[in-house]
Amino acid sequence: MNLLTQWIRSYLPTLPVSDRQLAEDLTLRGIAVEGEFPAGCGGARFEMDITTNRVDAMNHYGVARETAAIYDVPLQPLALGEELAASRPGEGFPVRIDAPDLCGRFTARVIRGVKVGPATGDIATYFAALGQKPISAPVDATNFGWLAMGQPTHVFDLDKVQGGIVVRRAVAGETLHLLDGTERTLVADDLVIADEAKALGLAGVMGGYESRVTEATTNILVEAAWFDPAAIRASSRRHGLHTDASHRFERGADFAAAPAANNLVTRLVVAQCGGEVVGPLVDVVVSETAAQTAARAPIQLAVSEVARHLGTTLDGKGIAADVIERFLTALGCKLLSADEAGVYHVTLPSWRLDLAREIDLIEEVARVYGYNKFADTLPSFTGIVVELPHMEAERAVRSTLLALGYSEAVSSTFASAEEAEMFGPAGQSVAMGNPLSAEAGRLRPSLVPGMASMLAGNLHRDVNEVRLFELGTVFTGSTAQVDEATALALGLTGKAVAGTLASANDALFYEMKGVLEALLAKFAGAVTFDAEHLPTWFEPGRGARVLLAGEAVAWFGELSDAEAARRKLRQTCVLADVRAAMLLARPLRQPAVCELSRFQAVVRDLSFLFPDSVRWEAIAGALQGLAIPEMLQVLPLEVFRDPKGKAVAVGQHSMLLRMRFQSDERTLTDEELTGWAARATTALTVLGGTQRAPE
Amino acid sequence: MEAFRLAWLGRKNGRLKLISDAWLKVAPIEAKRLIGQRFNALKVSIEAALSEAENSQVWNLLKSDFTAAALDVTLPGTLRRPGVEHPLVKTMAEIVGVFGRMGYSVGLGPEVETDFYNFESLNFPPNHPARDTQDTLVIADQDNKPLRDRLLMRTHTSPVQIRSMIEQEPPLRLVVPGKVYRNEAEDATHLARFQQVEGLCVDSNITFSDLKGTLDHAMKALFGSSVKTRFFPSFFPFTEPSADMQISCIFCGGKGCRKCKHSGWIELLGCGMVDPAVFQAVDRKRVELGRAPAYDTARISGFAFGMGVERIAMMRYGVSSVGLFYTADMRFLEQFA
Numbered sequence A: 001m002n003l004l005t006q007w008i009r010s011y012l013p014t015l016p017v018s019d020r021q022l023a024e025d026l027t028l029r030g031i032a033v034e035g036e037f038p039a040g041c042g043g044a045r046f047e048m049d050i051t052t053n054r055v056d057a058m059n060h061y062g063v064a065r066e067t068a069a070i071y072d073v074p075l076q077p078l079a080l081g082e083e084l085a086a087s088r089p090g091e092g093f094p095v096r097i098d099a100p101d102l103c104g105r106f107t108a109r110v111i112r113g114v115k116v117g118p119a120t121g122d123i124a125t126y127f128a129a130l131g132q133k134p135i136s137a138p139v140d141a142t143n144f145g146w147l148a149m150g151q152p153t154h155v156f157d158l159d160k161v162q163g164g165i166v167v168r169r170a171v172a173g174e175t176l177h178l179l180d181g182t183e184r185t186l187v188a189d190d191l192v193i194a195d196e197a198k199a200l201g202l203a204g205v206m207g208g209y210e211s212r213v214t215e216a217t218t219n220i221l222v223e224a225a226w227f228d229p230a231a232i233r234a235s236s237r238r239h240g241l242h243t244d245a246s247h248r249f250e251r252g253a254d255f256a257a258a259p260a261a262n263n264l265v266t267r268l269v270v271a272q273c274g275g276e277v278v279g280p281l282v283d284v285v286v287s288e289t290a291a292q293t294a295a296r297a298p299i300q301l302a303v304s305e306v307a308r309h310l311g312t313t314l315d316g317k318g319i320a321a322d323v324i325e326r327f328l329t330a331l332g333c334k335l336l337s338a339d340e341a342g343v344y345h346v347t348l349p350s351w352r353l354d355l356a357r358e359i360d361l362i363e364e365v366a367r368v369y370g371y372n373k374f375a376d377t378l379p380s381f382t383g384i385v386v387e388l389p390h391m392e393a394e395r396a397v398r399s400t401l402l403a404l405g406y407s408e409a410v411s412s413t414f415a416s417a418e419e420a421e422m423f424g425p426a427g428q429s430v431a432m433g434n435p436l437s438a439e440a441g442r443l444r445p446s447l448v449p450g451m452a453s454m455l456a457g458n459l460h461r462d463v464n465e466v467r468l469f470e471l472g473t474v475f476t477g478s479t480a481q482v483d484e485a486t487a488l489a490l491g492l493t494g495k496a497v498a499g500t501l502a503s504a505n506d507a508l509f510y511e512m513k514g515v516l517e518a519l520l521a522k523f524a525g526a527v528t529f530d531a532e533h534l535p536t537w538f539e540p541g542r543g544a545r546v547l548l549a550g551e552a553v554a555w556f557g558e559l560s561d562a563e564a565a566r567r568k569l570r571q572t573c574v575l576a577d578v579r580a581a582m583l584l585a586r587p588l589r590q591p592a593v594c595e596l597s598r599f600q601a602v603v604r605d606l607s608f609l610f611p612d613s614v615r616w617e618a619i620a621g622a623l624q625g626l627a628i629p630e631m632l633q634v635l636p637l638e639v640f641r642d643p644k645g646k647a648v649a650v651g652q653h654s655m656l657l658r659m660r661f662q663s664d665e666r667t668l669t670d671e672e673l674t675g676w677a678a679r680a681t682t683a684l685t686v687l688g689g690t691q692r693a694p695e
Numbered sequence B: 001m002e003a004f005r006l007a008w009l010g011r012k013n014g015r016l017k018l019i020s021d022a023w024l025k026v027a028p029i030e031a032k033r034l035i036g037q038r039f040n041a042l043k044v045s046i047e048a049a050l051s052e053a054e055n056s057q058v059w060n061l062l063k064s065d066f067t068a069a070a071l072d073v074t075l076p077g078t079l080r081r082p083g084v085e086h087p088l089v090k091t092m093a094e095i096v097g098v099f100g101r102m103g104y105s106v107g108l109g110p111e112v113e114t115d116f117y118n119f120e121s122l123n124f125p126p127n128h129p130a131r132d133t134q135d136t137l138v139i140a141d142q143d144n145k146p147l148r149d150r151l152l153m154r155t156h157t158s159p160v161q162i163r164s165m166i167e168q169e170p171p172l173r174l175v176v177p178g179k180v181y182r183n184e185a186e187d188a189t190h191l192a193r194f195q196q197v198e199g200l201c202v203d204s205n206i207t208f209s210d211l212k213g214t215l216d217h218a219m220k221a222l223f224g225s226s227v228k229t230r231f232f233p234s235f236f237p238f239t240e241p242s243a244d245m246q247i248s249c250i251f252c253g254g255k256g257c258r259k260c261k262h263s264g265w266i267e268l269l270g271c272g273m274v275d276p277a278v279f280q281a282v283d284r285k286r287v288e289l290g291r292a293p294a295y296d297t298a299r300i301s302g303f304a305f306g307m308g309v310e311r312i313a314m315m316r317y318g319v320s321s322v323g324l325f326y327t328a329d330m331r332f333l334e335q336f337a
């Protein structure tokens, strides 16, 4: 909202500071001046950004009050007093509140014999400087009252009002033609200002069209009231109408301000349009509401509590009782002098419904004192720092994957319903009530679809070498009970790390396997691989399951052709889905060192032809089955298949494998080595292998 | 050059050898001195010529050109590139690290929260606009549950503070990193999900000046010792007094530049003293769970703060669009290597 410094200063005749200084000091007190512009009427126009709890300061008088507190200068009272006398005696206008829980106060005043024209004088000047659209003098008078003191008011064409005013709940289905020209159908919870026959306006939100003041209007009824914040908020939301009036009422208006605002508007209308004020100001008050607002019971403020919450000031003096008293008084509180224990009894101002507790007053003291006048102190601490149990394991996962060339990525927490069903456990994805988009209708049950999208995103931008991992939360269960778990996904596409065992076609798979081997080697427990229970998003025959200590912890493989085609992936993508929660719960492997032998290790290589049905697991098993304690290691060095079937028949592969022997006690003899190699040859032959001549 | 050396200095057929054999060795005794001097002068001048040639740069260049195994040291090195830490994860870890060194333990909690932990216990009134589905992402099918049990995507990591206080008695120092969600239209600086780090310090006699001192110290640790902080009144339901904190611009040192919109200051975080209503909600829940109340507001006070990680990372690394953090574009990520 915009405010004029000239208008603010009209309430502060002795204000000693420049507009620039005022802007800075207000901002430091939470009444933020976001912009300062020259105003057409002289002085400056401030563009304000005031937090929603401070509706009382969203007007000129409210900011003047803050200013008075900051600089300790006198604030002119809003001299609108109840002394505004009727120029012609008459009956008070009949007003009845039928919904006292929603309308706490209603004031009404009659002005007769007005001539409606455009506003002149201060109103016209200030409105021009503020860019406030002039409408007609009576309507501008209500807007002036709102800008001056933050109290919304309304003017009715009195001749359109039949009988008296009734403030009541709407009849469900009742229609109302509003000032903005729209026709609204009301519900029973809407509060209306009505006459004996019909609804005239939507209370606290917007006036009605038929009863509006026009150039033809000669008699006016001025309304100023107080409405229940929750009721106005509900009405405003229900009808999608956010107005200046609803903004104030839904945050709590000043219960005491209604008569003053009514007097102000009445006086302005008469000054601008002539006419006579007829009869007294009618002021219907619901005493229960008054007791909860304007007449709230005083609260206590202990001087010692101010220091306990706020601490040390830069000048080292702390905040003295007289400073507290001065600040709060300037803000409109009434303080009964402190008792022996240093406790004040504070009567709260009617316009500050946000103040209700001792801490609220302490905040006011800190605010007016200035936050930056408090010292920087560091509290002492007697506790200890506790590390979460899985943190070390999580660091191990991250550092291992980074070292292996995988960059960390963060993807969307949401997935489409189809993806959730495809990649998560069936029927266990959680639907969002108000999804950001159709593609984000579920909480992700797996990180894999997000990883596939990230690979796709790179490939679509012609970035063809991608190694990524994501460590994040996945969600399963139902909308009644959501289970969260940490998961890990890896994605790989591009040129694989070169190996001698796999064809170029298979190399990506084996790189991913190598990465998972390195990762799982960080954790205690034996790691095994099989091809059981694979999810459907793998290309058949191109995926594997990983077990750690007998428990399935990961799945990895090539994304199925169907899924790849759906994502328009031009090259093979290998993905891994790791149950990180299970992994992180396991102990890290504690390295245990073997003594290094003084004696030389010797290798013996064997070249064999195997049918493809003989897998490496069987070959290694057969050699380990020989139970030769000196056999330290068995490794495949080369695997060769010939698709043309020339060098090696189709359905077979040749393998060069290496055995490494070493003893802790002696140098191995040729005889021993020859004997072991012969046993190995026999074992592999039994397995179905055929030894090839050494090259 | 080698040919020249061999021609003159060769042990068998070098000219000096021949001269020495033909003249010096056979010279009569009275001529030996003179011939010896001339012979030595010749030898020195030959050696000088050779050494000069050897030291000349041209020769060195030629020599390296002609050395068969020479390396082109200007070719790029080859290596298996390590992966790159995600800038948000890295920034988050740095912030958490700073508070860790100040005695703060890390706390984590669920991303799907109940209304009680996300709003009610944090002193949001029942009809606060933040609860509206226009602002908060909610889980489907919640309408038949009591308000406090309804499930939603947490809008801040503050629920972890509540959960921790329900679990533990003071003193408490907690730093909470994590993802949070808002139902927001996304643009260059806002996303519907973002990463936040919040902190909480609760003890007897924790003051507003302790909050100021702690954050001032933390900002100096994060952004350098010359960074200054200043505080403005603000409003959050769960703190009172509440403040917004700015740091002096890390780009211009406070003189004013484009990055700080010529103000010399950059808005960085929200903070405040824990509202007594929050402590009261915690104690009510503790009692409900059969624990003793431990947060007597007459004795216990505390402060809390929270900052957006994206904002800090964008500022530090000069990232113009927040969406880049979530695209996993290798060309973007690899710049953080």
Ligand SMILES: [Zn+2]
Pocket (backbone or CB within 6 Å): B249, B250, B251, B252, B253, B254, B255, B256, B257, B258, B259, B260, B261, B262, B264, B265
């Ligand atoms: Zn700057």
